[in-house]
Amino acid sequence: MGAGVILFISVFLACTVEAVEATTIVLAAGTARDWRSAGSGVVAGIAVLAVITAALGPAVTKLPLPALRLFVGALLLVFGLQWLRKAILRASGHKGLHDEDAIYRKQLAAAQSASARSASARRLGLVPDAYAFTLSFKGVLLEGLEVVFIALTFGGNAHDIPLAALAAVLAVALVGLVGLAVRAPLARVPENTMKFVVGVMLTAFGTFWGTEGAGARWPGSDAALLVIAPAIACFALLLVALLRRGRSASEPPPARVPAEVS
Amino acid sequence: MASKIKAFGAFAYDFVIGDDWLVAAGVVIALAITYALAHAARLSAWWPVPFVIAILLPLSLWRAIRKPPSP
Numbered sequence: 001m002g003a004g005v006i007l008f009i010s011v012f013l014a015c016t017v018e019a020v021e022a023t024t025i026v027l028a029a030g031t032a033r034d035w036r037s038a039g040s041g042v043v044a045g046i047a048v049l050a051v052i053t054a055a056l057g058p059a060v061t062k063l064p065l066p067a068l069r070l071f072v073g074a075l076l077l078v079f080g081l082q083w084l085r086k087a088i089l090r091a092s093g094h095k096g097l098h099d100e101d102a103i104y105r106k107q108l109a110a111a112q113s114a115s116a117r118s119a120s121a122r123r124l125g126l127v128p129d130a131y132a133f134t135l136s137f138k139g140v141l142l143e144g145l146e147v148v149f150i151a152l153t154f155g156g157n158a159h160d161i162p163l164a165a166l167a168a169v170l171a172v173a174l175v176g177l178v179g180l181a182v183r184a185p186l187a188r189v190p191e192n193t194m195k196f197v198v199g200v201m202l203t204a205f206g207t208f209w210g211t212e213g214a215g216a217r218w219p220g221s222d223a224a225l226l227v228i229a230p231a232i233a234c235f236a237l238l239l240v241a242l243l244r245r246g247r248s249a250s251e252p253p254p255a256r257v258p259a260e261v262s
Numbered sequence: 263m264a265s266k267i268k269a270f271g272a273f274a275y276d277f278v279i280g281d282d283w284l285v286a287a288g289v290v291i292a293l294a295i296t297y298a299l300a301h302a303a304r305l306s307a308w309w310p311v312p313f314v315i316a317i318l319l320p321l322s323l324w325r326a327i328r329k330p331p332s333p
Binding site: 008070073074075077078079081082083084085086088095203206207208210211213214215216217218219224231232235237239243 | 265279289292296300307310315316318319327
């Protein structure tokens with residue numbers, strides 16, 4: 001498998017996870033409140049993201065590669081290890097599984113209760129429902145920032161921003177279209193498994209780029225990634241097995257929870 | 263204004279550092295060791311980061327499961 005394919009898959013999976021989370025928020029805002037306002041929030045969020053991307057994109061490509069790799073590698077390592085930590089805790093039953101259905105219901109209930117409380121403060125300029133607009137806007141902007149960060153940093157480090165951008169756009173478009181078609185939370189997306197894979201990939205790229213950015217050279221150069229990623233995956237699976245074994249058989253697994261979006 | 267700065271600081275901390283500060287600290291230390299070995303000692307220095315991950319990840323998991331189960 002070439003480095004380009006690994007880059008594409010990593011960016012596509014990571015961006016799919018973020019897009020599923022943003023879509024859940026937008027669907028809740030549209031269903032509970034007003035589709036036009038939720039749609040305006042999406043458009044406004046994408047517009048702000050476009051400005052940020054236009055500002056950051058050229059800057060990323062102009063940074064010296066060792067400094068970029070060190071900085072981005074460190075960030076990816078921190079993000080990757082945090083994702084992997086949560087994924088291992090979920091897979092071993094020490095933490096409730098991420099549940100888009102439950103998150104959707106929670107957002108829906110919050111939006112409906114806001115509707116009852118703030119009937120007089122609903123309109124915002126041309127937007128009929130300020131709450132739906134703000135909820136969608138924040139969801140798209142925050143999750144979108146992660147998509148932009150992933151695409152720019154992966155693409156910048158691999159000298160292939162167009163491929164990383166293509167993977168990100170395809171992931172977001174696919175999830176957005178499916179979400180629009182079904183108008184329901186994308187609970188069938190195997191999000192917990194994908195987060196495990198993304199955690200492994202982020203940690204692997206972070207390990208590779210961080211080390212190279214700090215001035216060291218990997219044996220085998222780029223081919224080292226083909227060893228690093230499976231080694232991290234095996235290590236994480238081993239930790240899942242050990243934690244499962246250590247968990248008391250009488251203890252029930254935690255419920256699927258909507259408590260967090262990450 | 264102060265509350266907005268505080269809120270942004272909390273968001274940035276949560277975005278970058280996350281649930282366990284030890285992970286971020288360990289990553290910084292591992293990369294600093296790599297840098298020092300590669301530049302000052304001019305030694306082969308690809309191994310500190312994998313070595314630190316092998317210690318850091320189980321340690322962070324152990325710290326997480328010692329706490330009451332979080333949702």
